[in-house]
Amino acid sequence: GESVGLHLPTLSVQEGDNSIINCAYSNSASDYFIWYKQESGKGPQFIIDIRSNMDKRQGQRVTVLLNKTVKHLSLQIAATQPGDSAVYFCAENIDDKIIFGKGTRLHILP
């Protein structure tokens, strides 16, 4: 089975609120993780990444948290906007293979 998965297939968030998208992984050898955003009809777009020697990394309005103890990864989006509506994927590097999870659809409520 897949070693990367997501807890919720769909997440609905009020515009302006913060969004938290979660991801679990099972391969303790994974040393690099990436979050991607995919809008309808387009290819995935890189959002942010984190190496296994880090716990947290921040970008513009996004933060990725890595908890190696429980093999959990999360993506936090601050002040969610309509343009954030998309499917979000976490992915992990296992021996040069970038393996994707199934994705979470983020739905923005007006």
Add this chain to the structure above:
Amino acid sequence: NAGVTQTPKFQVLKTGQSMTLQCAQDMNHEYMSWYRQDPGMGLRLIHYSVGAGITDQGEVPNGYNVSRSTTEDFPLRLLSAAPSQTSVYFCASSYTSTGGTEAFFGQGTRLTVV
């Protein structure tokens, strides 16, 4: 514009036909990969390459071949198309597989096998 270019964007094949999906990048990236995405699913890794002359299998390599004769190009060949290969195919590139720089995806090739 710089980036990853995939051709064609759409293709219909008959069962048993062969074809090559093209992927080219002009960013001098070493790492390139091919994925397929089925409806409502995530992306599954078909093949990848860490540099020219080097290729390796991903999660779902059966029925597909790749080659990497140059840094820029990474074509994906379907040997004998089957309906189960109906999917959207994405090519991606980055400097390495372990980050430091952004990874780029092409816009995809939508393949239908009838």
